[in-house]
Amino acid sequence: MKRMNKVLLAVVACATVFAASAKTKSTHSVSTSHLRTLNRTTATGDTVMLMNVTAADTPTLYLAGTNTDSGFVAGIDAYGDKGYAERYDFGTSDSSLKIIGVMTLFGGRYSPTTTKTVSLNCWSMAPQSATAFTNVYNSGLPDASLASLTVPVPQLGIRSTSSVSDTFKTFLFPTPTAYLNQSFFVGYTINYDATDFGGDTLGLYQSRDGARTSDLYTISGTDTIINNQNVTMYDDGNWYDNALDNFFLSNDFFIFPIAIVRETTGIHGLTKNNLTFYGAAPNPAANATSIKIAIMKGTDVAVTVFDMSGKCLITQNFNHLQAGEQKLEINTSNLVNGSYLYLVKTSEGDGIASKLEVAK
Numbered sequence: 001m002k003r004m005n006k007v008l009l010a011v012v013a014c015a016t017v018f019a020a021s022a023k024t025k026s027t028h029s030v031s032t033s034h035l036r037t038l039n040r041t042t043a044t045g046d047t048v049m050l051m052n053v054t055a056a057d058t059p060t061l062y063l064a065g066t067n068t069d070s071g072f073v074a075g076i077d078a079y080g081d082k083g084y085a086e087r088y089d090f091g092t093s094d095s096s097l098k099i100i101g102v103m104t105l106f107g108g109r110y111s112p113t114t115t116k117t118v119s120l121n122c123w124s125m126a127p128q129s130a131t132a133f134t135n136v137y138n139s140g141l142p143d144a145s146l147a148s149l150t151v152p153v154p155q156l157g158i159r160s161t162s163s164v165s166d167t168f169k170t171f172l173f174p175t176p177t178a179y180l181n182q183s184f185f186v187g188y189t190i191n192y193d194a195t196d197f198g199g200d201t202l203g204l205y206q207s208r209d210g211a212r213t214s215d216l217y218t219i220s221g222t223d224t225i226i227n228n229q230n231v232t233m234y235d236d237g238n239w240y241d242n243a244l245d246n247f248f249l250s251n252d253f254f255i256f257p258i259a260i261v262r263e264t265t266g267i268h269g270l271t272k273n274n275l276t277f278y279g280a281a282p283n284p285a286a287n288a289t290s291i292k293i294a295i296m297k298g299t300d301v302a303v304t305v306f307d308m309s310g311k312c313l314i315t316q317n318f319n320h321l322q323a324g325e326q327k328l329e330i331n332t333s334n335l336v337n338g339s340y341l342y343l344v345k346t347s348e349g350d351g352i353a354s355k356l357e358v359a360k
Helices: none
Strands: 008-012 015-019 026-029 047-049 060-063 083-090 097-104 106-109 117-125 136-138 142-152 169-172 184-190 201-204 217-220 223-226 230-233 239-241 255-261 270-272 275-281 288-295 299-307 312-321 324-331 338-346 351-358
Touching (some): 083 255, 142 169, 142 184, 275 338, 288 299, 288 338, 312 324
Parallel strands (some): 136 223
Antiparallel strands (some): 047 351, 083 230, 117 142, 217 223, 230 239, 270 275, 275 288, 288 324, 299 338
16 A cells, blocks of 8 residues: 555545545755636737746645655655646636646755656646545546656756755756647656665655645535646556645645747736736847736736746846836846746736747
8 A cells, every 4th residue: 555544535415524644744945926727818929837836935845754865755755656747727718828848846865876867747637537435536637648858867956065056947848749728737757766766865846735725626416526736646657636645735846837828819918817918029139128017006026037947047126016017128138149938927926937039
């Protein structure tokens, strides 16, 4: 049996009771927008980075035991877990999206001689499926791989010494997905010997426990539908829900899909809560570009420019902006010719990313 006790589910008078004996967990925190359902207007060609975490979330590594030698909840651990995935959903008015890559935050440690790799993936979502319990169903688990990339562990951005920090990294798939208009998962898989880590103890950062905002399950008549927001592949090769079977963690993974929008469905802009994004001009840029946004209420806005590996190159803060349209002037004079990603984020946690070309 994978865990000490599997989760017990029972439907009683339209309520569901969950009981289990979970693994021991502790946390290791360090000091880093929320787009679970993509309710927005879109513009053809927009490049967006979708996030299930908010600005207030602290990226956290959850230990599978009392120390890092036991491994991490979302990484290499003594249970032999093989994979981790987070689901993203579409709103009813959304455009089609093509997933071109992911941004990740990994942590832990690895041996200088490691040969391990991870497989970063975008998966389709399987149809609703039965569980081992009567009238209890999974909403949909990862299914077919739609795009993937193999990455050596030393290239994941994990700090090599205690004097540096783990860093976000951007990875682009060799072949993007086709255009999608249904829910999908992004995540990774890894192969290793659970009895001998070989000096490698690493994992994917998560938001703090309790930060997840989506329901754990829903009731439909006499049926209980588990909301498979994020899941773990156990050593048996099957996927299991995290919140109800794996530590009961109610949080989100720090792995974000990067997508390109195909169709326009409304005004020429991309909206997330208080933030509407219109793009940058000129693009390609030489020494400067102007990012046009609109905000419904006053807020602080930060613009961060990354190289295509995810390394932060520029951060400019625009504080105390008033409601209405704004143009954010970004100095690109120190950037060499090439492709970059930039993230526009408000102090409330709304974030939209896009792609910028520099040509001089």
